[in-house]
Amino acid sequence: KNEVEQSPQNLTxxxxxxxxxxxxxxxxxxxxxxxxxxPGGGIVSLFMLSSGKxxxxxxxxxxxxxxxxxxxxxxxxxxxxxxxYICAPPRGGGSxxxxxFGKGTKLSVKP
Amino acid sequence: xxxxxxxxxxxxxxxxxxxxxRCSSQSGHNTVSWYQQALGQxxxxxxxxxxxxENGRGNFPPRFSGLQFPNYSxxxxxxxxELDDSALYLCASSPGLASNNEQFFGPGTRLTVL
Numbered sequence: 001k002n003e004v005e006q007s008p009q010n011l012t013x014x015x016x017x018x019x020x021x022x023x024x025x026x027x028x029x030x031x032x033x034x035x036x037x038x039p040g041g042g043i044v045s046l047f048m049l050s051s052g053k054x055x056x057x058x059x060x061x062x063x064x065x066x067x068x069x070x071x072x073x074x075x076x077x078x079x080x081x082x083x084x085y086i087c088a089p090p091r092g093g094g095s096x097x098x099x100x101f102g103k104g105t106k107l108s109v110k111p
Numbered sequence: 112x113x114x115x116x117x118x119x120x121x122x123x124x125x126x127x128x129x130x131x132x133r134c135s136s137q138s139g140h141n142t143v144s145w146y147q148q149a150l151g152q153x154x155x156x157x158x159x160x161x162x163x164x165e166n167g168r169g170n171f172p173p174r175f176s177g178l179q180f181p182n183y184s185x186x187x188x189x190x191x192x193e194l195d196d197s198a199l200y201l202c203a204s205s206p207g208l209a210s211n212n213e214q215f216f217g218p219g220t221r222l223t224v225l
Contacts, residue, residue: 043216101153
């Protein structure tokens, strides 16, 4: 079983739809990162969550530390949201910054 | 405030050669992590440097080595290149070791080994 599982792996949506991406993890300490990677390869950090919920614009992230589960929501999706979304808990221990990356969810938003 | 930069952006090498990739951390950040991302896969942790010392290493052979300089910029060196080393190499800087520190990623260096 992978340490970080994301679902769905691929997602196609129409512009304006509400998007949910789920992440379950079996390792890591009490925090999780959500990242966005565009086709060119650059990665942007969206959220770092240790509890509850965070909101940036149309993006909302929630986390349940006890259940080791997090969700990323996109409201009123737009074609520019098309990217790969990756959840990544830190492994912890001696390398607190060592992130364990999920395989990502490839989102395509059609106009 | 300058973000994380990496050089070069693209690089082509042949098997057996050596390569050095460079990363300039964001201003005020003393921690740099390096990741390898093979095509279609998520990034894999190579190692992390904190205040010029290696602070953790992933499952990579010793021919992957690194340095961090007093200004906290960093290098990744790979010796005896193999075809499977072809990947996007990402560095990320953060303001310290705490797990709840946000990591800021550079644009990556795409290495092709022929």
